[in-house]
Amino acid sequence: MDQAHTDQARTGLRERTRRAIQKEITEAAERLFVERGYEATTIGHIAEAVGMSRRTLYRYFSTREDVVLAKLDVVGDEVLAALRERPVGEPVWTALRHSFDGMIAHLDHAGSTGLAAPMQRIILETPGLRARYLEKIERVESAAELVLRERADAAGKPWGVDDPTPRAVVAAALGCVLAAEHAWLAGGATQTMAVLVDRAMAAVGPRD
Amino acid sequence: MDQAHTDQARTGLRERTRRAIQKEITEAAERLFVERGYEATTIGHIAEAVGMSRRTLYRYFSTREDVVLAKLDVVGDEVLAALRERPVGEPVWTALRHSFDGMIAHLDHAGSTGLAAPMQRIILETPGLRARYLEKIERVESAAELVLRERADAAGKPWGVDDPTPRAVVAAALGCVLAAEHAWLAGGATQTMAVLVDRAMAAVGPRD
DNA sequence: TAGCGAGTGGCACAGTGTGTCAATAGCGAC
DNA sequence: GTCGCTATTGACACACTGTGCCACTCGCTA
Numbered sequence: 001m002d003q004a005h006t007d008q009a010r011t012g013l014r015e016r017t018r019r020a021i022q023k024e025i026t027e028a029a030e031r032l033f034v035e036r037g038y039e040a041t042t043i044g045h046i047a048e049a050v051g052m053s054r055r056t057l058y059r060y061f062s063t064r065e066d067v068v069l070a071k072l073d074v075v076g077d078e079v080l081a082a083l084r085e086r087p088v089g090e091p092v093w094t095a096l097r098h099s100f101d102g103m104i105a106h107l108d109h110a111g112s113t114g115l116a117a118p119m120q121r122i123i124l125e126t127p128g129l130r131a132r133y134l135e136k137i138e139r140v141e142s143a144a145e146l147v148l149r150e151r152a153d154a155a156g157k158p159w160g161v162d163d164p165t166p167r168a169v170v171a172a173a174l175g176c177v178l179a180a181e182h183a184w185l186a187g188g189a190t191q192t193m194a195v196l197v198d199r200a201m202a203a204v205g206p207r208d
Numbered sequence: 209m210d211q212a213h214t215d216q217a218r219t220g221l222r223e224r225t226r227r228a229i230q231k232e233i234t235e236a237a238e239r240l241f242v243e244r245g246y247e248a249t250t251i252g253h254i255a256e257a258v259g260m261s262r263r264t265l266y267r268y269f270s271t272r273e274d275v276v277l278a279k280l281d282v283v284g285d286e287v288l289a290a291l292r293e294r295p296v297g298e299p300v301w302t303a304l305r306h307s308f309d310g311m312i313a314h315l316d317h318a319g320s321t322g323l324a325a326p327m328q329r330i331i332l333e334t335p336g337l338r339a340r341y342l343e344k345i346e347r348v349e350s351a352a353e354l355v356l357r358e359r360a361d362a363a364g365k366p367w368g369v370d371d372p373t374p375r376a377v378v379a380a381a382l383g384c385v386l387a388a389e390h391a392w393l394a395g396g397a398t399q400t401m402a403v404l405v406d407r408a409m410a411a412v413g414p415r416d
Numbered sequence: 417t418a419g420c421g422a423g424t425g426g427c428a429c430a431g432t433g434t435g436t437c438a439a440t441a442g443c444g445a446c
Numbered sequence: 447g448t449c450g451c452t453a454t455t456g457a458c459a460c461a462c463t464g465t466g467c468c469a470c471t472c473g474c475t476a
Contacts, residue, residue: 014453042431053456058433127343134342135335162395164387168408171383179375187370200376205413222422250462261425266464417476424471432463440455446448 022060022070025050029067030115038126065132068123072133076140078102083147088154095151096144096173097201107193117189124185137174144170176200230268230278233258237275238323246334273340276331280341284348286310291355296362303359304352304381305409315401325397332393345382352378377414384408 028049032041043064047057061067083099090098110116123129148166152158159166180196236257240249251272255265269275291307298306318324331337356374360366367374388404 056455131339131343134346135339138342162391162399164391164404164408165411167387167390168384168412171387172380172412175379175383176376179372179379182375183370183372191370196372200372203373203414204376204380264424
């Protein structure tokens with residue numbers, strides 16, 4: 001009760017119902033995507049499944065890809081928030097690894113059950129979806145680069161604006177996560193993402 | 209003459225005229241994209257500019273993004289071919305760096321002149337285009353991972369199918385190239401890609 | 417000359433995503 | 447409870463993408 005009340009105070013009724021409807025749409029869409037395929041499922045089908053008009057559905061998700069991928073924006077923001085909270089003195093590679101902790105835990109927890117694994121497979125195997133997925137990761141990459149630059153500024157060792165180093169390090173770390181994801185699916189989701197990401201990041205570097 | 213004859217024998221007249229028309233379409237499209245913006249330029253506009261029907265243009269490029277990005281498939285294939293030709297004993301990171309030589313030389317040569325830099329900027333700043341661009345890079349990533357696995361097999365030290373290591377290393381290397389590209393544009397294309405990629409790859413690793 | 421094959425253009429179509437506007441449902445003030 | 451305001455909805459029209467289909471036109475060959 002009190003908890004609900006504070007939640008309401010924190011986010012507002014509007015926003016909460018909006019999230020609830022978004023979740024309902026996403027779940028219905030994922031069911032359709034898994035059983036009928038992504039390309040064969042139109043916005044119209046999804047709208048019909050949740051009992052709303054096509055036009056209204058577009059007010060909750062701006063594109064068809066977003067119906068599946070919008071939740072990743074939240075994940076990305078969590079990674080960025082975690083990165084910002086890492087101690088300034090910590091080595092960059094270690095900080096990046098720890099900023100993935102929450103995301104990885106979530107994947108390993110939900111991974112074995114439900115639609116998570118089949119949907120991840122669909123995302124990585126459908127060209128249009130995969131493209132948008134990579135774009136979302138790139139957004140995190142840009143933001144994380146800024147965080148690393150701020151850390152370096154705070155440590156009194158700033159990089160030049162035309163120095164590729166911070167972005168390269170971030171890109172390498174996210175590439176490790178993506179590689180771990182591929183290995184995870186290739187192995188039938190038998191291993192945990194935690195050990196796969198650890199192995200990938202241990203293999204890459206960077207030079208300290 | 210003889211050269212032209214062997215070229216003709218090698219690729220065929222059909223293929224050559226097709227390439228020529230593709231090039232003409234791409235150049236017209238890039239002009240339009242640069243001066244009027246990507247979103248504001250429709251397939252119809254491009255078709256009109258080169259004097260052909262919309263339907264015919266779609267026989268040369270399967271999507272609007274491809275009008276700009278198809279040439280990258282060639283670049284990607286060159287990188288892969290170069291990687292395959294690196295000596296088996298060479299350290300992986302070094303082999304990857306050298307497989308970029310041709311691509312980098314081409315960028316540094318054409319970079320200062322013509323539409324290369326503005327188009328690259330448009331690609332990285334237009335969401336849809338950027339997404340497809342990343343997807344093309346990911347295709348190279350997958351293929352390069354296979355090459356590295358073959359090298360490891362030949363060296364008698366194969367990776368397990370669910371080992372993320374080879375893909376992680378490739379992703380890190382390509383991430384360095386992308387980071388260098390961003391730095392290149394951020395610095396107004398004043399530095400060469402060669403030194404930017406070197407710096408990025410030196411900063412990342414991997415541990416040998 | 418007839419016929420063959422590749423390339424082309426026109427047309428229709430399903431689907432995406434957007435602008436616009438009238439109808440409606442929820443919610444606070446009275 | 448009722449009124450009035452506001453956010454949300456659904457319906458329609460629209461521009462555009464990408465595809466299937468078919469008739470037409472070349473250049474080449476039997």
